[in-house]
Amino acid sequence: MMWEGVCSDKEEPSMGKVAFITGTSSGFGLLTAVVLAGKGYKVVATMRDLSKQEALLHEAARAGVDADALIETVRLDVTDSEEVARVVADAIARYGAIDVLVNNAGFALGGFVEEVPLEDWRQQMETNFFGLIAVTKEVLPSMRERGSGTIVNIGSVSGRIAFPGYAPYAASKFAVEGFSESLRHEMAPFGVRIVLVEPGAYRTAIWGKGIAAIRTSEASPYAGPMKAMMSYSQRAAETAPDPREVAELVGRIADARSPRLRYALGRGSALLLAAKALLPWSWLEGAIRRALR
Numbered sequence: 001m002m003w004e005g006v007c008s009d010k011e012e013p014s015m016g017k018v019a020f021i022t023g024t025s026s027g028f029g030l031l032t033a034v035v036l037a038g039k040g041y042k043v044v045a046t047m048r049d050l051s052k053q054e055a056l057l058h059e060a061a062r063a064g065v066d067a068d069a070l071i072e073t074v075r076l077d078v079t080d081s082e083e084v085a086r087v088v089a090d091a092i093a094r095y096g097a098i099d100v101l102v103n104n105a106g107f108a109l110g111g112f113v114e115e116v117p118l119e120d121w122r123q124q125m126e127t128n129f130f131g132l133i134a135v136t137k138e139v140l141p142s143m144r145e146r147g148s149g150t151i152v153n154i155g156s157v158s159g160r161i162a163f164p165g166y167a168p169y170a171a172s173k174f175a176v177e178g179f180s181e182s183l184r185h186e187m188a189p190f191g192v193r194i195v196l197v198e199p200g201a202y203r204t205a206i207w208g209k210g211i212a213a214i215r216t217s218e219a220s221p222y223a224g225p226m227k228a229m230m231s232y233s234q235r236a237a238e239t240a241p242d243p244r245e246v247a248e249l250v251g252r253i254a255d256a257r258s259p260r261l262r263y264a265l266g267r268g269s270a271l272l273l274a275a276k277a278l279l280p281w282s283w284l285e286g287a288i289r290r291a292l293r
C-alpha cells in the first residue's frame, strides 16, 4: 500500500477535537466516525437519512466506543446548500470549532456516456463535487480564522485514472482532485491542511448501489462492455479489501501535523498509479481495455 509509513510524521493529540463527517450511514464514513471517536474526537456524524443511524451506533458499540458521549448524528444532505450552511453553523456554535472535516458523501454512477441521462450526470456532480464544495466553503472561514484545521477529501483512484463505464464518477472525482490541489495552495498560508485520500476498490455498499442504478438494455450497443464492467464491479463488491483500512488511514491523517496532499491506497492502486507515471499512455490504455474485456 502506498501510504504505509507516510503518516509517521508527528501526531497531534486528538482528545476533545471536533470532527465533522458527511455520509456516515455506511461504508468509509461510518467506519471513520467510529475510528475518530475511538481516538477521542467529538464526532458530528452527518447522514441524509437518520433512520439509518443504527448501523453506526451498532459499529461504535462493537468497537467499544461511547457513542452517547462522542458521536452526535445529524441529518445532512450535501446537495441541500441551505441545510449545509445551517448544520455547519450549528456545529461550530455548539462545539466552538471544527478541527477535521471529512468530505466523504458520494456515490458511483455507472453507465456508458451516451446512455446516462443528463439529469443523472448533474446529480453525480451535485453530490460528489458541488456537495463537497458546499460543505468545505461553510467550514473554511472558521478554520482560516483559527489558523488550523484539516480537510480530508475522499477522492478515488478513479480521480487519477478513468475506466470505461464510469465516466460520470471519474469526472466527479477528477474534479475533486483539481479542487483539492488549488485549495491546498490557497489554505497553506493559513495553516489549514487539505488532503486527498484516493482509495481503490473497497468492500462497501457503493458497488451494489451503483450497479442497481445503471440504466441499460439488452439491445444496447454497449451491452457487451457493460456486462464486463458490471461483472468487474460485482467482483470488486465481493472480494475487495476491508474498508476499515481507509477509515484508519483517515484517522492517522486527522492527527498528522503535516500530511501530504495525496494518499492512494487499495489493492493494485500503487501499481496502477506507478504505471500511469512511467508507461506510455497507449500501453496503459491497452492494459485497461484488455483487463475489462
Ligand SMILES: NC(=O)c1ccc[n+]([C@@H]2O[C@H](COP(=O)([O-])OP(=O)(O)OC[C@H]3O[C@@H](n4cnc5c(N)ncnc54)[C@H](OP(=O)(O)O)[C@@H]3O)[C@@H](O)[C@H]2O)c1
Pocket (backbone or CB within 6 Å): 022, 023, 024, 025, 026, 027, 028, 029, 047, 048, 049, 052, 076, 077, 078, 079, 104, 105, 106, 107, 108, 127, 131, 154, 155, 156, 157, 198, 199, 200, 201, 202, 203, 204, 205, 206, 207, 209
Ligand atoms: N468503496 C470504494 O471502493 C470506494 C473507492 C474509492 C472512493 N470511494 C468513495 O468513498 C466515499 C464513501 O463511499 P463508500 O464506499 O463508503 O460507499 P457507501 O457505503 O455507499 O457510502 C456512501 C455514503 O454517502 C452518502 N451519501 C450519498 N449521497 C449523499 C448526499 N446527497 N448527502 C449526504 N450523504 C450522501 C450515503 O448515504 P445513503 O445511505 O443515504 O445513500 C452513504 O452514507 C464516496 O465518496 C466514494 O466515492 C469509495
